[in-house]
Amino acid sequence: MNVYTESFLRPEPWTVDALCATTDAEMFFPEIGDNATAANAKKVCAACPVIAECREYAARTGQQSGIWAGVTARAIQKTERAKRERAA
Numbered sequence: 001m002n003v004y005t006e007s008f009l010r011p012e013p014w015t016v017d018a019l020c021a022t023t024d025a026e027m028f029f030p031e032i033g034d035n036a037t038a039a040n041a042k043k044v045c046a047a048c049p050v051i052a053e054c055r056e057y058a059a060r061t062g063q064q065s066g067i068w069a070g071v072t073a074r075a076i077q078k079t080e081r082a083k084r085e086r087a088a
């Protein structure tokens with residue numbers, strides 16, 4: 001589940017300001033290798049007023065796919081893993 005579907009079912013307060021809610025949500029889940037679509041999604045994120053909340057949400061909920069807060073979910077999870085390893 002992602003911000004688009006989960007927020008529809010159980011909205012977090014910050015999602016009302018999510019710019020992706022006003023665009024084609026599929027843009028945020030591009031096909032592998034579709035760099036142009038991913039870049040367009042990242043441009044939307046760059047202007048989004050809730051980018052910090054979005055990143056925190058993606059990290060907290062362990063998102064595994066899609067573009068979140070201007071980066072891939074994998075990049076967020078990789079950063080979070082590195083943080084946990086440093087703290088251990």
Ligand code: SF4
Nearest residue numbers: 018020045048054069
């Ligand atoms: S940062 Fe990007 S993915 Fe996150 S809520 Fe904003 S537009 Fe959506």
